[in-house]
Amino acid sequence: MTRKLRYIHAADIHLGSIPHINYIDNVYKEELIREVVYKSFEKIIDDAIKYNVDFVLISGDIFDGDSYSIKAYKFFKSQCEKLENIKLYFVCGNHDPMINEKYKMELSNNVFTFESDKPKIYNYEKDGKVIARIIGQSYRARSESRSIWKEYNLPKDEVFNIALLHTSMDGNKRYAPCTIGDLKTKECINYWALGHIHKQQIFKDENQVIAFPGIPQGRDFGELESGGYYLVDIVDDNIDVQFIKTSYLVFKKIKISIDKYKENLVNISDLEDLIEDKVNTLLEEDNDLVKVYVIQWILKGRGDIHSILNDQSEEDLEELIKEINSNFNYGKILAITDSILVRTSRAMSQIQNFEENNKFFHEIDNMIQNYMNNDELKEELVKNLGKIWDIKNDHENINEEKFLLNEEMLTDIVSEAKNLIIDELLKKLVIE
DSSP states (O other), X not given: OOOEEEEEEEOOOOBTOOOOOSOOOSHHHHHHHHHHHHHHHHHHHHHHHHTTOSEEEEESOSBOGGGOOHHHHHHHHHHHHHTTTSEEEEEOOSSSOTTOOTTOOOOOTTEEEOOSSSOEXXXXXXXXXXXXXXXXXXXXXXXXXXXXXXXXXXXXXXXXXXXXXXXXXXXXXXXXXXXXXXXXXXXXXXEEEEESOSSOEEEEOSSOEEEEOOOSSOOSTTXXXXXXXXXXXXXXXXXXXXXXXXXXXXXXXXXXXXXXXXXXXXXXXXXXXXXXXXXXHHHTSOOSSOOEEEEEEEEEEEETHHHHHHTOOHHHHHHHHHHHHHTTSSSXXXXXXXXXXXXXXXXXXXHHHHHHHOHHHHHHHHHHHHHHHOHHHHHHHHHHTOTTEEOSOOTTSXXXXXXXXXXXHHHHHHHHHHHHHHHHHHHHHTOO
C-alpha cells in the first residue's frame, strides 16, 4: 500500500513583532508594515487549505516574547479555526515558552501543543491507520539548557516519524543544545522539523531530512530576501521538500559599483537618478506577493563622485533618502530606501594596469585570501579588530553595545583596508 502524506513545516512566526525600518513617512506605509507579519502567517494557513495538507507543524516562536498581545493571540486562534479539520501541532520556543501564560486562551480542538516537562507523541491517522508520529517538547523558559533531543525515542517501523525541536543546532547551551551529528544518530526520526534559525537550511540524506524553514517574514537587514515555509510531500520512502515564499515585505542590500558608471555618475543628482532607475527595475520584477521592498544601498568602487560622496554629511544623505522615497510613496508595490552606505574610493588612472602587473599587489591579494580561507588566521584577524565587534552572530542575544560582525561585514572591512593600502601606496608613487 502506498504511503502518502503532505504537511507544512513553518517556524519563528513572531506574531506581534514589527519590522525595523528607519523611514516610514506616511500612515499608509505604517499600517501596511504593521500587518506584514500577520499577513505572512495568514498565507501559511491559507496555503494549508489550498494544498489540502494533512497537518501543519510550527517549530516554536509563534509569538514574539517582547510583544505579547491579545491581538496576536486572537489572530492565531482565528487562523487555526480556519483550518477546520486540518490539524496544527506546535512546540513553544524561547520567545513563547510554556512558563509564560500571560494571555493563554482556549484553542480549537484541531490544535495540539507539547508540554515542557517531557516529550509528547501524537499519532496521525489516515483511513483508520497510523501513518505518522509527531514528537516534540516545548521550552519551559526563555533559555532551555536541556538536551531535549536525547529523549526523542520512537519505534523504527513503517510509520513516518517527525520530531519538532527549537534549537540553534550549534551546541549553544541556551537553546536545546545539540549538533547535526547528534540529530543524525536518531535514526528513528525521518524528518527533523526545526526552528530558531531565521534562515532556511536543509540537510538531506537517503533516510533523513533535517530542516530549518527560516522566518516567514523578515523584520530587519539580518533577515534578507523572502522568507517562507516548507511544503513536504511523502510518497512511500521519498521525501520531497519545496520552499514556498510568504514575505509581503522584503529587505534587500543592493551594491552599486560606481566604476561601471564613470561617465554618467558625476554628481548627487546622477546618483539619485541611478538609484531610482534600479528601484524601478526591481518593482518591475514578477512578484505578486511582495508589497514592500526595504533597501540598503551600498556604494562601492572607484570614481570621480567619491570626493563628492565623502563630503556629504549624515544630514545630506538623509535628505537624499527622503527625496528618493518621495517618488515611491504610493503604488501597487512600495520601495523604501532605508540607508545609503558609502564604501567608495577615489578615482586613479592606470590603477588597473598597476594592480595587474605589480608584484606587491599580488602579495596583498594572496595575504587576504590566506586570512579569509584559514579559520585560525581569520580568528586572529577578528581579535585584532578590537572589542567593539560581536562575532557570536546570535540573533537572539545581540549585544547592543557592540557591532555585529558577520562574514559579509568582515569581507567589506578587509576590502576597505585593501583600498586604503592601495590609496596610500599610490600617493607615494604619485601614480595618478
